[in-house]
Amino acid sequence: MKKTLYNYYIIDRLNRGMRVKVEKDLGAEYSAQGLSGEERMTRRFEYLASLEVPHIHKDEKIVLMRTVANLPDVYTEAEWTEIRKSHYIHELGYVSNLSPNYATTISKGLLAVRETANEYQVRMIDAIISLCDRYRAEAEKMGREDIVEVLTQVPRYPARNFREALQFFRILHYSLWLEGDYHNTVGRFDQYMYPYFKKDIEDGIYTRETALELVEDFFLSFNKDSDLYVGVQQGDNGQSMVLGGVDAEGNDCFNLLSELCLEASRNLKLIDPKINLRVSSKTPLSIYEKGTELTKVGLGFPQYSNDDVVIKGLERLGYSHEDASNYVVAACWEFIIPGVGNDIANIGAVNFPALVDKVIRENINGDFDTLIGKVKTEIKNECDKIRESINNVWFVPSPIMDLFRADKRYNNFGIHGSGIACAADALAAVQKYVYKEKKVTPERLINALDSDFADDAELLHLLRFEAPKMGTGSKEADDLGGMILSSFADALEGHTNCMGGKWRAGTGTAMYYLWHARELGATADGRRAGEPFGTNFSPSLFAQIPGPITDIESFTANDLTRNMNGGPLTLEFAAGIFNSPESIQKVAMLIQYFIKRGGHQLQLNAVNLEAMKEAQANPEAYRQLVVRIWGWSAYFVELDKDFQDHVMARQEYNI
Amino acid sequence: MKLFAKAKSLQTSSLFTITYNFEFMNGLIFDIKEFAVHDGEGIRTTVFLKGCPLRCVWCHNPEGLSPKKELYLKQNGCLGCGRCSIPCDHEECREIGRCLHVCPKNLISVAGARWEAKALADKLLTHKSFFDTMGGGITLSGGEPLLQADFCVELLTLLKGQVHTAIETSGYAKSEDFKKVISLCDFVYMDIKLADSELHKKYTGVDNKIILQNAEYLKQSGIPHTFRTPLIPHITDTEENLWEIKGIVGGSSWEMLPYNPLAGAKYASVGRKYFLS
Numbered sequence: 001m002k003k004t005l006y007n008y009y010i011i012d013r014l015n016r017g018m019r020v021k022v023e024k025d026l027g028a029e030y031s032a033q034g035l036s037g038e039e040r041m042t043r044r045f046e047y048l049a050s051l052e053v054p055h056i057h058k059d060e061k062i063v064l065m066r067t068v069a070n071l072p073d074v075y076t077e078a079e080w081t082e083i084r085k086s087h088y089i090h091e092l093g094y095v096s097n098l099s100p101n102y103a104t105t106i107s108k109g110l111l112a113v114r115e116t117a118n119e120y121q122v123r124m125i126d127a128i129i130s131l132c133d134r135y136r137a138e139a140e141k142m143g144r145e146d147i148v149e150v151l152t153q154v155p156r157y158p159a160r161n162f163r164e165a166l167q168f169f170r171i172l173h174y175s176l177w178l179e180g181d182y183h184n185t186v187g188r189f190d191q192y193m194y195p196y197f198k199k200d201i202e203d204g205i206y207t208r209e210t211a212l213e214l215v216e217d218f219f220l221s222f223n224k225d226s227d228l229y230v231g232v233q234q235g236d237n238g239q240s241m242v243l244g245g246v247d248a249e250g251n252d253c254f255n256l257l258s259e260l261c262l263e264a265s266r267n268l269k270l271i272d273p274k275i276n277l278r279v280s281s282k283t284p285l286s287i288y289e290k291g292t293e294l295t296k297v298g299l300g301f302p303q304y305s306n307d308d309v310v311i312k313g314l315e316r317l318g319y320s321h322e323d324a325s326n327y328v329v330a331a332c333w334e335f336i337i338p339g340v341g342n343d344i345a346n347i348g349a350v351n352f353p354a355l356v357d358k359v360i361r362e363n364i365n366g367d368f369d370t371l372i373g374k375v376k377t378e379i380k381n382e383c384d385k386i387r388e389s390i391n392n393v394w395f396v397p398s399p400i401m402d403l404f405r406a407d408k409r410y411n412n413f414g415i416h417g418s419g420i421a422c423a424a425d426a427l428a429a430v431q432k433y434v435y436k437e438k439k440v441t442p443e444r445l446i447n448a449l450d451s452d453f454a455d456d457a458e459l460l461h462l463l464r465f466e467a468p469k470m471g472t473g474s475k476e477a478d479d480l481g482g483m484i485l486s487s488f489a490d491a492l493e494g495h496t497n498c499m500g501g502k503w504r505a506g507t508g509t510a511m512y513y514l515w516h517a518r519e520l521g522a523t524a525d526g527r528r529a530g531e532p533f534g535t536n537f538s539p540s541l542f543a544q545i546p547g548p549i550t551d552i553e554s555f556t557a558n559d560l561t562r563n564m565n566g567g568p569l570t571l572e573f574a575a576g577i578f579n580s581p582e583s584i585q586k587v588a589m590l591i592q593y594f595i596k597r598g599g600h601q602l603q604l605n606a607v608n609l610e611a612m613k614e615a616q617a618n619p620e621a622y623r624q625l626v627v628r629i630w631g632w633s634a635y636f637v638e639l640d641k642d643f644q645d646h647v648m649a650r651q652e653y654n655i
Numbered sequence: 656m657k658l659f660a661k662a663k664s665l666q667t668s669s670l671f672t673i674t675y676n677f678e679f680m681n682g683l684i685f686d687i688k689e690f691a692v693h694d695g696e697g698i699r700t701t702v703f704l705k706g707c708p709l710r711c712v713w714c715h716n717p718e719g720l721s722p723k724k725e726l727y728l729k730q731n732g733c734l735g736c737g738r739c740s741i742p743c744d745h746e747e748c749r750e751i752g753r754c755l756h757v758c759p760k761n762l763i764s765v766a767g768a769r770w771e772a773k774a775l776a777d778k779l780l781t782h783k784s785f786f787d788t789m790g791g792g793i794t795l796s797g798g799e800p801l802l803q804a805d806f807c808v809e810l811l812t813l814l815k816g817q818v819h820t821a822i823e824t825s826g827y828a829k830s831e832d833f834k835k836v837i838s839l840c841d842f843v844y845m846d847i848k849l850a851d852s853e854l855h856k857k858y859t860g861v862d863n864k865i866i867l868q869n870a871e872y873l874k875q876s877g878i879p880h881t882f883r884t885p886l887i888p889h890i891t892d893t894e895e896n897l898w899e900i901k902g903i904v905g906g907s908s909w910e911m912l913p914y915n916p917l918a919g920a921k922y923a924s925v926g927r928k929y930f931l932s
Contacts, residue, residue, distance in 0.1 A: 457738050457757040465761045473781065542761070547689020549700075549785050583692040589789045590690065590698070596788055653690060 001216045001268065005059040009224050010270065010624075016227070019069040020051060027076040037397040040074035041179065042120040045400070048178055049127040054138035056147065061217045062166055063135055063147060064174050066225035071180050074396065087394035088498075090344055094396045096183040097238060097330040097346060100176065100404030101339030103192035106168045109157040113403060120399040128175050129156060161205065165196040166218045172404070177229060179400045183238025183331040186273050187338040190243045190258040197257045208260070215257075215264045222272035231331070232511045233643060235271050235634025238331030244287065245278025246307050248325040252280070254287055265301055266294045271626055271633045275301035276329050280308045281596055288588035295587070295604045296578035300628025303333060303568060303603040306595050310335055313564035313600070317502055319410060332631020333508055333536070333566035333601055334414055342408035343501065344393070345565060348386040349416035349509070351516040352423035352484060353533060355382055357523050360430055361449070364442040368435045375427070376487045383491035383503075386415060391498045411501030414565035417488055418512035419533035421470040422540050424481035425525035429467040431476060445524060452522045452529045464526025464542050471539030473550040475557075482558035489562035507537035507560070507600070508567025510630055514642055532646050535630045536567040537601070541649050548573075548590055548653050556597035568601035569594070570628070572652040575606040603628065607652045612636060616644060681769045682806035685718050685798065689782070695821040695842055697791025700779060704807070705767045707799040709825055710860035711848065713887045715918035717927045719798035724767035726751045727924050732760045739763050766925060772806060776813035783818060792819030792841070801828035804836050811839035825859075826866040826873075833869045843880040845873055848891055850899035858890055867903065874907055881908040887931075888914060 008014050026047070030040045048068050056063050075083070083089065090096075105113050114125045132151055139147035150167050159165035176184040200206050206214065222239050229237040243261055244254035265275050277291050291302045307325075314324035314335060323337045330336045334345030355378045363371045390413065433440040440459065453460035468474030470481050485507070492503035509516075513533040521529045525540060534540050537555060545551050548571050555569040571590075577583055587604070594602050605628050615622030619637035627636045627647045636644060683705040691701040706722030707714075714720065718727055736759065743754040747765070755763055770778075779793050786792055793814060800807050801824055814820050821842040826833065837843050847870060848863075849855040855863035873880050882904045886892040892914075901909070919929035 457759060458743075460759060461756045461761070466756075544761075546687065547700075549689045549698075549782050553782075553785075577692070580692075586690070586692045586698050589791075593785060593789050 001213065001220065002059045005057055005217075005220065006268075008057055009220060015055065015057075015065060015224055018053065018055060018067050020053070020067055021069045022048070022051065022072055024072060026072040027074055027079070030074055031076045031079055037074070038120045038399060041397050041399060042123050044071070044074050045124050045179055046127045049131045052131055052134075054131075054135045056135070056138055056142060056144065058142070060220070061146070061163065061214060062170050062221045063139070063151075064132075064167075064170050064221070066174065066177065066228055068178070069228065071178075074180075083394065087392045088390050090347060090393060090395070092182070093394075094180045094182060095398045095401050096181060097185070097334065097336070097344070098181070098183075098401060098405065099185045099187045099328045099330070099336050099338035099341060100172070100401060101406075102169055102172050102187070102404060104339075105172060105404065106154075106159050106165050106192075110155045111157065117403065118399065120397075121403055124175070124179075124400055128171060132171060159196060162193070162196040162200045162211070163214060165193055166214065169193075170218070170221050175400050177225075179398060180396070181398055181401050182229060183231065185238055185328060185330060185336075186241040187328045188243075188245070188326065189241050189273075190255060190261055191253055194255055194257050198255075201256070208256075212260050212263060212267075215260050216268055219261075219264050219268055219270065219273060223270045226272050231632075233629065233634060233640065234638040235629065236331070236632050237272065238632070239272045239274055240276055240329050240331060241273040242276045242278060242328040243302070244283075245327075246280060246282075246311075246325060248322045252282055254283075259290060262290050262294050262302070265299065266297050269297050269299060269624070269626065271299065271635065274632055275299075275303070277302035277304050278307055278327075279304055279591075279595055280306060283592070283595065285585070285588055285592060288591045289584055291591070292578070292584045292588045292604075296575075296584065296606055298575060298606045298608065299626050300603060300605050300633045303329070303601065303631075304591060304595070305329065305333070305335070305566075305568075305601045306599060308595070309561055309598055309600045310564065313561035316561055317412065317504060317564055323409070329566065332510065333568055333603075334506070335564060335566050337410055339405050340407045340409040342405065342499070343410050343412045343414065343504075345414035345504070346416060346510060347390060347413045349418050349512045349516070350379070350382055350386070350488065351418050351512065351520070352379075353419040353426065353523050353525075353527075354516065354520050355379060356423040356426050357449075357520065360426065360524055361446060364430070364434065364446065368431055371430070372427070372483065375483070376490075379484070379487045380491040383415070383488070387492075387495055387497070387503065393498055411497070411499035412504050413497045413499075413501060414504040414506055415492065416506050416508045416510050416512060416565065416567065417485075417563065418509040418516045420481060420484055420507060420537060421543070422523060422525055422527060422533045424477050424484055425467065425469040425540055425543070426523050427480045428469065428474060428477040429463050429524050429526070431480070432468060433462065449522045449524065453526075460526055460528075462526070463524060465544055467526065469525065469540060469543040471543045471545045471551045471554045473546060473554065478554050478557040481554075485558055485560070485563050493562075504565040505563045506565025506567050507563050508565065508631065509533060509536050513630065514646065532642075532649075534650075535570055535646075536603075538568075538570045539651075541646075541651065543651070545651060549593070552590065552594045552597065552599065556594060556599040560598070560600040564600075566601060568603040569599060570603045570605065570650075572605045572607050572650045574652050575608045577653070578606055605650075605652075607650070609648060609652070612644070612648050616641075681771055682775065682803050682810065683722065683724070683767050684770050684775070685716075685766045685768075687778075691794065694794040694796065694823065695792065695844070696819065698785075698789060699791050699794045699821070700782060701794045701796050702775070702779070702810075704795060704797045704800040704803050706802045707797055707825070708802060708827055708861060709799065712858050712931045713885065713890070713914065713918055715915050715921070716798070717922045717929075718766035718925045720927075721925075722802065724750065724765050725925055726753060727764045727766040728926075729760075729762040729764075730923050733762055734760065772809035772813060776810055779814065780817060786818050790819075792821065794821040794823060795840075796823040799825050799827060801825075801832050801836055804828065804832035807836045808839060811836065815839060826869040827861055828865070828869065830865070830869060830872065834872065837873065837876065837878055840878065843873060843878055844883055845870060845880060846883050846885070847900050847903055848885060850896055850903060854890075854896075858887075870903060874905060881910055883910050883912055885912045886914050
């Protein structure tokens, strides 16, 4: 990629200077006119699209970027209050975390799609086409005949080649964000784009190098305006791309385009798109090596998922074999189906350490089996409570998103499982010291928990550093982790949600590794009050882990096919470990072992602790330092300090 | 640095064990490292045996030098709370002079844990499925593993045929110890640090005569091996030294290891001074 282009958008961020803030209170205006939801969304879209000012950098090939800085709400506060009275509103109320079917539209063209669209969709399609025409006019003015040619074809007509397909994707993806949908994922990009790519390569239009350059240009487009798509933190924007994996017949679909995507991400070192790699027991070591080359640059990509486990698990939940085989991830790691999925993969979360803590405090004087029985009951009660609290889910209409998912076949709800290791560790400690060895009396334990270990340094040390924990090779802790996983799945199995779908148990925490932990006092695993849990399905921050093999064996010790909402084990490596080709290969072998052991999801980080310390002291000098948070990567200096501190506290493997 | 559970008491073992010298039944280990990527073919688990007859000025494992257990004090993060200095009644803390069980940052540990060969072999073989699936194996390192030659023999005998084994040695050992241990290994890494006898004494504290004898034996032994030379600036990396070592090594495989600039990092933790900074 040309340095001028990269610098313009990424280093100097000059494009951000042309943003326009929308001051109008659209909600009030629409409310006064008593407009329907569809009408409001359509009007806003038309209005915002009309405000856009075309801007093309002289060195870019893929165009279209948001200049409208904000999306005023289509409802007033008072209206929201009214809506909430009779509905469950998920997050912001706009649709999110979906994987649209871009491919069909790219192959048909918007004019053909318009034929069968409803009146709102027709108007929005017209607004998109009109905006693209203004871009074409701008390209003409600049003498960019190549862009003029592309925009003459798309989005009106089907893409005829790889570049047109990429540009078409960009237009559709942009439109979803402008509609107000968020965490809009990319899906199996290397599969639906492959026919265009393959044809152009075969026709000699691109060499490997020029194709890579175009993919890089395209990747940059995810980063031009992504600062406008803020989630819990900057970087949490859901632009997940999934590469590789098997098809419904079990053939491995990793192709040259998959490879170029890994390479483009490695070259650009940008936080978007977020790269996921589907693998299985059949995946050759060479693909893991390519993945590890990307891990090396420190973005926290790729995240791996295991087709052998995930497809089986999704089928168990009622997804058809064909749809399950086509799975992708939502914003972070939640498994969803492109085009036909309407799942809400992050509708709730269970705080396992809090449940276990409550049970320990109430039952420590009884026997251990009874205590475990109570844990199961508590998990069931909590899941019932969550289930019963979610009724009449309502979303703001999304005419554009609906273009890309004609059939809303799956309406399942996913529940995160936060702090599984912390909860299992607390039970393992109690089992060993209170029940088996009787080394710690119930009173001493409860007193220490109540006082946050203020007067019992020895008990803190015992529970925190010497007790059995998940990830340390303790069978007892792993078995208790398994008990939690299966109780969680049992509690949700067989229930139908308000949209007619099922409930899915997960192993992810999302931001709850901080949020749930903040409100929880000291726990029996030696965690002090307010201290965070590990992210997702990972060991506690102070577990004394002998090494990555033990860690992997612990987190693959239990069957995970019933906990199919997603959430990876994370392994942290000191960045220096990736310095030789030999060690790249050995890290790749470790990943392969995880997959062969039946792990469901794995994410690896190359950690540079020194750089993070420097960055906290001198943020300006480290604006490009990227770290992985819980299911997405971010620029370190743009994070709140508690998120920064957590990344720095994770245990890393050295050589 | 990890603190391992104390080895099981032997007194409850069967009568036959009485004929053994207990010292030979136990090994003193200062670390077991999973996922070592530079200690042999494939992914290795490396066992570090404590105690070394050499005193190489560039040594990066100072906690491996003494053949005894010793206090290991991590330097970063001490809150200065002083809890570790309050006398306690734990038996294991007595010989160390600090309480091992109160540090809120877990900075205090003992370098050196006694392991019965059988228990250690069982522990190492818990990852057998990994080695079977992915290759790799177990590497004995140190310190100088041959300082505990009988323990090595026992451990390697237990591992024989189950998993690939390798040893990393300075070669400074009685030739009978050297022979019996390496004959049980699938691969041997042996250091030739300095060819000149005087310089060897100066920088490692011992003469290299016995090392060169063992090197000759290794070359003829038919056991797969590689000689290694750590490249220490101005000490071992001189043209003269490398030229002479080349002659000693002959047709055997030989690799040079780059100097570890962080070699001095752990000295303060065991109360030693690093002279090569």
